[in-house]
Amino acid sequence: MSDTIQQNIENSRLDDKLRTMTYGFVGLGIMGGSLAKAIRNRVFDTDGPKGKILAMDIKPLSLQQAVSDKIIDEGFQPCQVRQMLAVCDFVFICLYPGATLDFLIEYRDAFKSGCIVTDISGVKTKIAQTLYSDREKYLRPDVDFILGHPMAGNEKEGYEGSTQTVFQNRNYIIMPDSQNKPENLELLKLLVTRLGIRRIIETDYITHDHKIAFTSQLCHVIASALVDSAEDEQITAFGGGSYEDLTRIALINAPLWTELFLSNQKELISMIENFENSLSKMKGQIAAGDKEGLCKTLSDVRSKRAAMATKK
Amino acid sequence: MSDTIQQNIENSRLDDKLRTMTYGFVGLGIMGGSLAKAIRNRVFDTDGPKGKILAMDIKPLSLQQAVSDKIIDEGFQPCQVRQMLAVCDFVFICLYPGATLDFLIEYRDAFKSGCIVTDISGVKTKIAQTLYSDREKYLRPDVDFILGHPMAGNEKEGYEGSTQTVFQNRNYIIMPDSQNKPENLELLKLLVTRLGIRRIIETDYITHDHKIAFTSQLCHVIASALVDSAEDEQITAFGGGSYEDLTRIALINAPLWTELFLSNQKELISMIENFENSLSKMKGQIAAGDKEGLCKTLSDVRSKRAAMATKK
Numbered sequence: 001m002s003d004t005i006q007q008n009i010e011n012s013r014l015d016d017k018l019r020t021m022t023y024g025f026v027g028l029g030i031m032g033g034s035l036a037k038a039i040r041n042r043v044f045d046t047d048g049p050k051g052k053i054l055a056m057d058i059k060p061l062s063l064q065q066a067v068s069d070k071i072i073d074e075g076f077q078p079c080q081v082r083q084m085l086a087v088c089d090f091v092f093i094c095l096y097p098g099a100t101l102d103f104l105i106e107y108r109d110a111f112k113s114g115c116i117v118t119d120i121s122g123v124k125t126k127i128a129q130t131l132y133s134d135r136e137k138y139l140r141p142d143v144d145f146i147l148g149h150p151m152a153g154n155e156k157e158g159y160e161g162s163t164q165t166v167f168q169n170r171n172y173i174i175m176p177d178s179q180n181k182p183e184n185l186e187l188l189k190l191l192v193t194r195l196g197i198r199r200i201i202e203t204d205y206i207t208h209d210h211k212i213a214f215t216s217q218l219c220h221v222i223a224s225a226l227v228d229s230a231e232d233e234q235i236t237a238f239g240g241g242s243y244e245d246l247t248r249i250a251l252i253n254a255p256l257w258t259e260l261f262l263s264n265q266k267e268l269i270s271m272i273e274n275f276e277n278s279l280s281k282m283k284g285q286i287a288a289g290d291k292e293g294l295c296k297t298l299s300d301v302r303s304k305r306a307a308m309a310t311k312k
Numbered sequence: 313m314s315d316t317i318q319q320n321i322e323n324s325r326l327d328d329k330l331r332t333m334t335y336g337f338v339g340l341g342i343m344g345g346s347l348a349k350a351i352r353n354r355v356f357d358t359d360g361p362k363g364k365i366l367a368m369d370i371k372p373l374s375l376q377q378a379v380s381d382k383i384i385d386e387g388f389q390p391c392q393v394r395q396m397l398a399v400c401d402f403v404f405i406c407l408y409p410g411a412t413l414d415f416l417i418e419y420r421d422a423f424k425s426g427c428i429v430t431d432i433s434g435v436k437t438k439i440a441q442t443l444y445s446d447r448e449k450y451l452r453p454d455v456d457f458i459l460g461h462p463m464a465g466n467e468k469e470g471y472e473g474s475t476q477t478v479f480q481n482r483n484y485i486i487m488p489d490s491q492n493k494p495e496n497l498e499l500l501k502l503l504v505t506r507l508g509i510r511r512i513i514e515t516d517y518i519t520h521d522h523k524i525a526f527t528s529q530l531c532h533v534i535a536s537a538l539v540d541s542a543e544d545e546q547i548t549a550f551g552g553g554s555y556e557d558l559t560r561i562a563l564i565n566a567p568l569w570t571e572l573f574l575s576n577q578k579e580l581i582s583m584i585e586n587f588e589n590s591l592s593k594m595k596g597q598i599a600a601g602d603k604e605g606l607c608k609t610l611s612d613v614r615s616k617r618a619a620m621a622t623k624k
Binding site: 218235239289298307 | 462463464465482483485511513520523524526527528530531532533534535536537538539540541542543545547548549550551552553554555557558559560561562563564565566567569570573574577580581583584585586587588589590591593594595598599601603606607609610611612613614616617618619620621
């Protein structure tokens with residue numbers, strides 16, 4: 001049998017498993033809600049045996065809405081979360097970074113034996129270093145915790161802003177640990193592929209936090225500074241799309257991004273400084289009327305950006 | 313008769329005029345090509361009397377393509393441009409800023425008496441100050457030159473990158489001069505509305521260059537610096553959309569933007585410095601771990617950006 005055929009048979013077995021598992025969402029906001037919608041509509045069969053989707057959230061209205069949308073089978077109040085965790089095969093922790101770590105520690109004993117647990121947090125070092133610093137204390141050998149980060153989102157918030165299409169053609173970063181079970185990593189990878197993810201990047205949490213400081217956090221800082229420095233709110237009358245595109249992510253969830261920025265302070269400051277140096281170089285060329293130097297910088301930038309596009 | 317009915321009758325008369333005029337494009341690149349396509353497909357009738365579209369470009373292949381696309385009726389080499397201008401009722405100068413000014417001066421005597429001439433240049437002060445400094449010398453009383461700027465574009469270049477949809481829901485800035493004829497201003501405004509423009513801003517060229525330094529030029533500088541400061545071209549593997557959105561305009565036409573930046577040097581430097589101050593404030597809050605201050609900045613930014621969106 002060829003490798004491809006073997007892989008297809010294996011995927012078919014894993015797909016059957018994905019279709020019939022019980023998923024649990026800890027937090028049913030924009031990301032939890034989007035994941036739940038995508039699993040319901042893109043993973044579960046319309047006929048035949050179905051898995052279940054359960055969710056816990058602090059907002060009862062989100063749970064009610066998700067039940068009435070037929071996205072989740074049952075909603076749980078925070079005080080009922082142990083009851084939910086006890087029956088879940090696959091748990092997504094969709095909380096802020098600090099709350100994710102706190103939850104994993106507090107509910108260590110509540111997970112179902114043999115389950116997979118993953119998170120979506122935008123910074124990883126503190127979570128990983130704490131959990132791996134004392135495995136016996138923080139992680140159970142019969143519960144497989146996999147660090148994950150869907151590189152997707154939009155400027156909306158909450159379950160009402162969630163949509164199953166948000167993962168389409170996006171990247172998903174996973175940071176496997178030496179203790180993660182190969183079959184569970186395969187299940188997570190196949191699941192996110194079924195959700196529409198185009199590319200899965202496997203790396204370590206240090207590299208993740210370094211790269212994300214640039215591609216995500218620096219961009220949010222720049223977009224915010226660009227809105228902060230606007231003379232007034234009428235400025236978009238003079239917009240041609242560029243300003244709107246550059247500042248869409250400035251419709252920012254302030255508490256979340258405060259936490260993300262401060263949890264990755266050192267990497268982010270270093271990225272801001274690299275950017276400031278590039279900006280300062282260009283400002284110098286403009287101020288000096290250095291036509292040749294400026295044109296060379298812009299040509300190089302164009303080539304570099306074009307090369308990035310081909311690597312998509 | 314109500315004002316609305318009167319306005320509709322007047323627009324209907326002007327529409328008839330727009331449908332039967334002879335348009336001339338000086339430069340049939342991305343902007344000239346897009347305007348020509350939009351006029352052909354959105355202004356001209358499919359049946360009945362039609363206007364004409366003529367174009368001059370340095371690239372014979374663009375002209376051939378536009379003729380074969382049935383967008384223009386006839387193409388002209390640069391050496392034949394006087395022949396073209398002699399018959400045009402409505403001329404769009406679609407050249408770089410410096411070349412626009414040079415063209416207007418060199419071909420002052422070639423325009424058809426009574427015609428409307430407009431430009432699309434992204435900076436205006438030098439053009440306007442030169443032309444208005446000595447009207448007798450530079451402007452003919454029987455030719456109506458109107459400063460205009462369609463706030464639209466994309467990362468493509470040349471006629472092959474042009475598309476009639478680029479103006480859909482965009483802004484168009486016009487800078488009327490005391491000598492412009494009211495009917496000609498109305499014709500230009502109705503024309504761009506028919507092309508899909510959502511909002512027409514009337515202002516003066518000084519305000520234009522000030523505002524554009526922020527909404528357009530600063531954004532291109534930031535996008536370029538953000539690509540310049542990237543560690544490598546593989547970074548987009550870690551992208552979640554933000555970096556891609558912020559740097560799309562870094563696929564920049566280097567000679568054009570070098571000219572735009574340097575023609576508006578003082579305004580642009582001042583906008584870069586305002587932005588640097590906002591960035592530096594946020595960097596300080598991140599470095600100091602100032603959770604409260606940073607969260608306040610981000611909340612304010614969110615409100616300001618949301619207010620901008622409602623003013624769209």
